[in-house]
Amino acid sequence: MSATVPSTATRTICIGSRKSQLALVQTYWVQEQLQHQFPHLTFEVRTMETQGDKVLDVSLSKIGDKGLFTQELENSMLQGQIDFAVHSLKDLPTRLPDGLMLGCVTERENPADALVVHERHLDKQLETLPAGSIIGTSSLRRLAQLRHHYPHFTFKDIRGNLNTRLRKLDDGQYDAIILAVAGLQRLDMAARIHQVLPSDVSLHAVGQGALGIECRQGDGEILDLLQALEHPPTKSRCLAERAFLRELEGGCQVPIGVNTVIEGEQLTLTGVVASLDGQTLVKDKVSGPTAEAEAMGTRLAKALRSQGAQAILDEITWAHR
Ligand SMILES: NCc1[nH]cc(CCC(=O)O)c1CC(=O)O
Numbered sequence: 001m002s003a004t005v006p007s008t009a010t011r012t013i014c015i016g017s018r019k020s021q022l023a024l025v026q027t028y029w030v031q032e033q034l035q036h037q038f039p040h041l042t043f044e045v046r047t048m049e050t051q052g053d054k055v056l057d058v059s060l061s062k063i064g065d066k067g068l069f070t071q072e073l074e075n076s077m078l079q080g081q082i083d084f085a086v087h088s089l090k091d092l093p094t095r096l097p098d099g100l101m102l103g104c105v106t107e108r109e110n111p112a113d114a115l116v117v118h119e120r121h122l123d124k125q126l127e128t129l130p131a132g133s134i135i136g137t138s139s140l141r142r143l144a145q146l147r148h149h150y151p152h153f154t155f156k157d158i159r160g161n162l163n164t165r166l167r168k169l170d171d172g173q174y175d176a177i178i179l180a181v182a183g184l185q186r187l188d189m190a191a192r193i194h195q196v197l198p199s200d201v202s203l204h205a206v207g208q209g210a211l212g213i214e215c216r217q218g219d220g221e222i223l224d225l226l227q228a229l230e231h232p233p234t235k236s237r238c239l240a241e242r243a244f245l246r247e248l249e250g251g252c253q254v255p256i257g258v259n260t261v262i263e264g265e266q267l268t269l270t271g272v273v274a275s276l277d278g279q280t281l282v283k284d285k286v287s288g289p290t291a292e293a294e295a296m297g298t299r300l301a302k303a304l305r306s307q308g309a310q311a312i313l314d315e316i317t318w319a320h321r
Helices: 021-037 071-078 140-149 162-170 181-186 220-229 232-248 290-319
Strands: 012-017 042-047 084-088 100-105 113-117 134-136 154-156 176-180 211-216 256-263 266-274 281-289
Touching (some): 012 021, 012 071, 176 181, 266 290, 281 290
Parallel strands (some): 134 154
Antiparallel strands (some): 084 211, 100 211, 256 266
């Protein structure tokens, strides 16, 4: 036997994932797509619990969100135990550890937020829910924007995975909760979407609705495989959104929302920074060639800073010290 004869053992690619139901649905989708495209390889899923899955009794805005859902996966990637990790792009920090990179962004689902109501409110919309209604959200972005438009509601923190949050709503602990449309769709719970929030009420989170696949920097073999799942328009939009957030964020979760549209060669990025009391919204937009997505994100961040966003962010950083 000559040494140049290729081994008959198939190469196994190891995919890392969180254990939540949503994470698994997303990761199995990626596995299935790649297995179909590359039948000569074997794709295996390895799951792990992250800090964000363990600490369920503290509000996300207090923990700070730097790598809360990603660190364990990143460590095992750097140690070579997994080859890449599938994340909800919105949970992936804008600055990645040395040696890792965003290797692929998949086609985005509807990135909007959705209102899900308790059954006693099925006949109402956000506009007609009574004053004092208890609205559940753990996101400062949703809180600040909704408080701005609907100051007569009471906002209450809610944690846990999607099923847990829906159970708390159905139990009667909330009148309504806000969730991502994409998560509900992926878990076959689109029927619970009562109202999709228009972008003038709630700009969505950076990267919402897309999957981000993180891999080792310069891992050519893996990057080639991931090309098969890349969706260039989503990637451009998300690069603009992530550059915007990267330029503005400090050490903790910040109330920042975005919207992006591509028309022809033009990308338009809208961004908002909102104060937690809902009193101040600093909002603006930039347009330019899609190829300059990241530079546009940075430019919009600087514009908002000079229009008052910095004061809002400083106050939040100070409050979380
Ligand atoms: N932070 C939790 C999280 N991460 C991703 C999604 C939904 C799917 C997505 O936005 O891609 C959710 C739930 C939610 O915000 O309702």
